[in-house]
Amino acid sequence: xxxxxxxGPLDDKWTDYKGxxxxxxxxxxxxxxxxxxGTGLAGASAAASLGELGYKVKAFCFQDSPRRAHSIAxxxxxxxxKNYQNDGDSVFRLFYDTIKxxxxxxxxxxxxxxxxxxxxxxxxxxxxxxxxAREYGGLLSxxxxxxxxxxxxxxxxxxxxxxxxxxxxxxxxxxxxLGNVKMYSRHEMxxxxxxxxxxRGIIARNLVTGELERHFGHAVLLCSGGYGNVFYLSxxxxxxxxxxxxxxxxxxxxxxxxxxxxxxPTCIPVSGDHQSKxxxxxxxxxxDGRIWVPKKQGDNRRPNEIPExxxxxxxxxxxxxxxxLVPRDVASRAAKERCDAGYGVGSSKQAxxxxxAAAIERYGKIEAGKQGNDNVGKDEIIKMxxxxxxxxxxxxxDMYEKITGENPYEVPMRxxxxxxxxxxxxWVDYELMTTVPGLYAxxxxxxxxxxxxxxxxxxxxxxxxxxxxxxxxxxxNYLADEIRTAPIPTSHPAFEAAEKSVSxxxxxxxxxKGKQTVESLHKRxxxxxxxxxxxxxxxxxxxxxxxxIQQLKKEFWSDVKIPGGINELNPELDKAGRVADFIxxxxxxxxxxxxxxxxxGGHFREESQSEDGEALRHDDRFMYVAAWEYxxxxxxxxxxxELVYDVxxxxxxxxx
Amino acid sequence: MxxxxxxxxxxxxxxxxxxxxxxxxxxKVSNISSEMSFLEMFxxxxxxxxxxxxDPIAFDHDCREGICGMCSMYIDGKxxxxxxxNTTCQLHMRAFKDGDTITVEPWRANAFPVLKDLVxxxxxxxxxxxxxxxxxxxxxxxxxxxxxxxxKAKADDAFAAAACIGCGACVxxxxxxxxxxxxxxKVAHLGLLPQGEPERKERVLNMVAQMDKEGFGACxxxxxxxxxxxxxxxxxxxxxxxxxxxxxxxVSEK
Ligand SMILES: Cc1cc2nc3c(=O)[nH]c(=O)nc-3n(C[C@H](O)[C@H](O)[C@H](O)COP(=O)(O)OP(=O)(O)OC[C@H]3O[C@@H](n4cnc5c(N)ncnc54)[C@H](O)[C@@H]3O)c2cc1C
Ligand code: SF4
Ligand code: FES
Numbered sequence: 001x002x003x004x005x006x007x008g009p010l011d012d013k014w015t016d017y018k019g020x021x022x023x024x025x026x027x028x029x030x031x032x033x034x035x036x037x038g039t040g041l042a043g044a045s046a047a048a049s050l051g052e053l054g055y056k057v058k059a060f061c062f063q064d065s066p067r068r069a070h071s072i073a074x075x076x077x078x079x080x081x082k083n084y085q086n087d088g089d090s091v092f093r094l095f096y097d098t099i100k101x102x103x104x105x106x107x108x109x110x111x112x113x114x115x116x117x118x119x120x121x122x123x124x125x126x127x128x129x130x131x132x133a134r135e136y137g138g139l140l141s142x143x144x145x146x147x148x149x150x151x152x153x154x155x156x157x158x159x160x161x162x163x164x165x166x167x168x169x170x171x172x173x174x175x176x177x178l179g180n181v182k183m184y185s186r187h188e189m190x191x192x193x194x195x196x197x198x199x200r201g202i203i204a205r206n207l208v209t210g211e212l213e214r215h216f217g218h219a220v221l222l223c224s225g226g227y228g229n230v231f232y233l234s235x236x237x238x239x240x241x242x243x244x245x246x247x248x249x250x251x252x253x254x255x256x257x258x259x260x261x262x263x264x265p266t267c268i269p270v271s272g273d274h275q276s277k278x279x280x281x282x283x284x285x286x287x288d289g290r291i292w293v294p295k296k297q298g299d300n301r302r303p304n305e306i307p308e309x310x311x312x313x314x315x316x317x318x319x320x321x322x323x324x325l326v327p328r329d330v331a332s333r334a335a336k337e338r339c340d341a342g343y344g345v346g347s348s349k350q351a352x353x354x355x356x357a358a359a360i361e362r363y364g365k366i367e368a369g370k371q372g373n374d375n376v377g378k379d380e381i382i383k384m385x386x387x388x389x390x391x392x393x394x395x396x397x398d399m400y401e402k403i404t405g406e407n408p409y410e411v412p413m414r415x416x417x418x419x420x421x422x423x424x425x426x427w428v429d430y431e432l433m434t435t436v437p438g439l440y441a442x443x444x445x446x447x448x449x450x451x452x453x454x455x456x457x458x459x460x461x462x463x464x465x466x467x468x469x470x471x472x473x474x475x476x477n478y479l480a481d482e483i484r485t486a487p488i489p490t491s492h493p494a495f496e497a498a499e500k501s502v503s504x505x506x507x508x509x510x511x512x513k514g515k516q517t518v519e520s521l522h523k524r525x526x527x528x529x530x531x532x533x534x535x536x537x538x539x540x541x542x543x544x545x546x547x548x549i550q551q552l553k554k555e556f557w558s559d560v561k562i563p564g565g566i567n568e569l570n571p572e573l574d575k576a577g578r579v580a581d582f583i584x585x586x587x588x589x590x591x592x593x594x595x596x597x598x599x600x601g602g603h604f605r606e607e608s609q610s611e612d613g614e615a616l617r618h619d620d621r622f623m624y625v626a627a628w629e630y631x632x633x634x635x636x637x638x639x640x641x642e643l644v645y646d647v648x649x650x651x652x653x654x655x656x
Numbered sequence: 657m658x659x660x661x662x663x664x665x666x667x668x669x670x671x672x673x674x675x676x677x678x679x680x681x682x683x684k685v686s687n688i689s690s691e692m693s694f695l696e697m698f699x700x701x702x703x704x705x706x707x708x709x710x711d712p713i714a715f716d717h718d719c720r721e722g723i724c725g726m727c728s729m730y731i732d733g734k735x736x737x738x739x740x741x742n743t744t745c746q747l748h749m750r751a752f753k754d755g756d757t758i759t760v761e762p763w764r765a766n767a768f769p770v771l772k773d774l775v776x777x778x779x780x781x782x783x784x785x786x787x788x789x790x791x792x793x794x795x796x797x798x799x800x801x802x803x804x805x806x807x808k809a810k811a812d813d814a815f816a817a818a819a820c821i822g823c824g825a826c827v828x829x830x831x832x833x834x835x836x837x838x839x840x841x842k843v844a845h846l847g848l849l850p851q852g853e854p855e856r857k858e859r860v861l862n863m864v865a866q867m868d869k870e871g872f873g874a875c876x877x878x879x880x881x882x883x884x885x886x887x888x889x890x891x892x893x894x895x896x897x898x899x900x901x902x903x904x905x906x907v908s909e910k
Binding site: 045048049052063064065066067068070072073082084120122123124125126127128129131132133134135136137138139140156157159162163166169170171173174176177183185208237238239271272274275276277279399402403405468469472517519520561563564568569571572 | 672673689690709716719726739748750771777782789794797798845
């Protein structure tokens with residue numbers, strides 16, 4: 001596998017690349033058409049930037065407006081190596097933290113570039129009017145996040161993703177008004193069209209009328225997000241799916257590290273069979289909250305009735321150095337371990353407590369101290385402490401209360417890990433191009449920057465880096481050779497064939513007329529994945545999962561029941577297509593997890609752990625990116641991209 | 657929190673497509689847990705309808721966290737239902753009790769045509785943003801983010817206005833179908849910031865012109881929009897817009 005990483009020292013690679021890549025002159029840009037699938041942070045920023053440059057852009061999303069992409073839901077913040085806090089941050093430190101956080105399974109050159117452009121992202125967003133949090137002096141505020149030792153996270157209350165996306169969306173709409181971008185909302189891309197080995201367009205379905213459309217492009221950018229919903233329950237939006245990436249995969253794009261999934265430790269637990277999605281409680285809550293379970297198994301007392309000495313603050317016990325601030329993968333596994341051993345709480349026993357009582361008291365005492373008053377009663381201290389906590393985390397506490405009906409200022413929150421993010425995705429080279437010429441992947445849809453575990457506040461950074469600052473350069477290097485390619489008429493046989501295959505598939509789905517609903521089949525897939533390819537994986541479980549998924553696939557294609565028709569707004573049909581792709585992806589994820597006989601980051605193979613239950617990497621055998629090539633039904637070939645660390649020396653992560 | 661199960665009667669607006677006239681249909685659902693969200697209750701009903709060979713009810717939703725602005729049900733005469741500062745997806749069934757009858761309709765406004773059942777077309781909002789809801793700064797043009805300090809109070813006000821999720825509940829709540837709260841929030845968000853200053857005048861004129869063109873009604877200050885808004889967008893944004901509009905039109909007439 002050739003990642004086409006520029007030669008030279010790490011610090012100079014990107015600058016050198018930009019100085020030497022091919023350019024397209026403005027007159028030629030107007031003749032070049034670019035298709036962008038997705039309008040989240042990656043897609044909207046790419047569409048706006050390429051439109052500004054003068055390319056003819058078509059952008060697609062399945063929601064009713066580009067502003068509703070899943071990026072809108074990101075809460076906590078976005079990292080950038082600005083060092084505004086003078087606390088020792090630098091491009092190198094952000095680069096290093098990201099490589100280490102990813103457990104040494106990411107590519108150095110990409111991650112360094114990401115750290116380099118991170119500062120420009122904040123500048124760009126502020127110029128667009130993104131209202132980041134500020135200090136009284138009028139300058140930008142930062143917080144710490146995800147256990148790093150510097151404060152480099154920029155945020156807008158608990159709505160950072162919303163504000164960043166609205167900035168990118170507005171830039172996109174400006175280009176729509178100027179005629180540089182044409183927007184297709186309520187459209188779903190269902191096939192890539194390849195002619196003579198190059199990507200030349202897509203087939204999309206209008207989700208209101210059901211009509212199939214052919215669109216030509218000199219290049220296609222997939223910015224279609226992550227695939228966490230393969231687990232059915234996740235913190236992703238309901239519509240998030242793998243379909244665009246999967247079609248590309250089947251058309252020849254390799255899939256990178258599919259099994260690398262991030263399970264976030266602090267989510268609101270499942271309340272019953274009706275559960276349709278899970279809600280994240282921001283990682284920032286671990287800055288002040290303490291996590292515990294009772295010391296006694298099956299303890300049914302209310303949390304406030306359990307005395308201090310009968311509580312097990314298991315993260316503080318196991319990881320005295322980092323305590324409640326260990327990385328996400330470590331915290332999630334520790335919660336699962338306690339619950340599996342019978343110490344879980346709540347009616348389902350699949351939850352642990354996140355307790356703010358100590359923080360409330362601590363903040364209350366600080367407030368009392370500020371007033372210089374030593375004689376404040378306990379009630380008064382608690383009252384003042386609650387005010388402080390409210391100012392910091394009020395919107396999250398309100399959200400918890402809306403969902404659970406419990407008041408987290410009075411009783412500890414119940415939390416449990418949930419699927420949150422997928423580090424895996426389409427394999428891309430340094431230029432973000434997949435293995436199919438002219439087909440690119442940006443944002444969560446690619447595999448590139450986070451290795452086996454993503455640090456908090458780094459996905460937003462990566463999406464915007466890809467769209468604003470990377471693709472505008474790298475796409476020129478490809479399109480410069482395409483200026484003589486006239487738009488190919490969509491009557492070309494390749495478009496015809498692609499449209500026919502989409503239409504045949506839709507008809508096949510509608511004609512199954514079986515007995516099981518799409519939802520029920522998706523739930524079953526999710527259960528297999530969660531039980532056997534979730535937080536802990538082992539050989540036997542993965543082998544079983546593969547068989548079960550193959551069986552499920554047969555059932556799906558012989559017994560699924562889809563109401564309505566093709567030529568109308570039919571959300572069940574849309575969902576059916578996505579679940580069919582998830583089923584195939586699920587099999588590949590298990591295969592990848594089976595192949596990787598080591599534990600790294602979010603991937604924990606039970607066979608590969610230390611005596612005290614920590615993850616054990618095997619750098620001698622697995623220091624590579626697994627890039628899977630689709631070879632036909634249930635059949636993939638593994639290609640390896642060896643990872644070379646020139647600058648960072650891989651070591652064992654320890655948080656003890 | 658104690659939970660309970662309930663049986664409910666639902667009166668839901670069914671409309672095949674934009675040209676269909678549409679009518680209410682009545683459904684019974686049983687054993688609904690108070691812990692479910694309102695949309696999960698619809699999931700249960702839809703699964704039953706599919707099993708019975710009937711067409712499930714189409715509705716818009718995506719994040720189910722109150723932030724994407726996609727969900728849009730008019731529940732018992734209120735956009736997003738009975739809870740304050742809340743979206744449909746965050747409404748939970750403990751807001752109802754056993755035996756209740758609940759009426760569910762789509763947003764109703766000329767500018768938001770119904771596409772099917774509870775799904776409406778809100779692209780008019782996108783076109784209003786295209787008319788001027790942005791700051792014209794190309795990628796790469798920005799100066800250092802801290803080069804221009806912004807008063808915290810102003811930044812906070814801009815953020816409060818920018819919290820609008822573009823759901824359209826304000827329009828659905830207004831007897832005139834006015835979009836002024838949505839437009840006012842955007843005019844305030846960008847106008848409060850120094851970066852938005854250069855385009856302030858054209859922005860308000862162009863956005864209001866587009867709003868009128870889309871067929872939204874006039875504002876008669878009933879305050880229904882503010883009372884319904886899931887993100888607590890303040891009606892003071894409308895006053896602000898009116899002032900900006902006045903100043904801008906005086907200047908542009910010169
Ligand atoms: C609850 C939550 C909180 C988070 N908080 C943070 C945080 O604080 N900091 C951080 O850095 N990261 C956070 N993340 C992660 C981050 O939000 C995502 O990784 C990131 O926003 C993904 O952006 P994207 O542009 O790649 O894709 P998305 O925003 O998912 O956009 C995907 C786009 O693709 C379109 N699409 C998909 N398939 C098709 C198709 N077939 N046809 C047409 N269009 C299609 C969709 O319509 C959509 O426009 C969070 C994630 C979640 C779930
Ligand atoms: S102003 Fe409020 S009600 Fe109107 S679109 Fe925005 S969030 Fe929705
Ligand atoms: S579904 Fe996103 S706000 Fe309700």
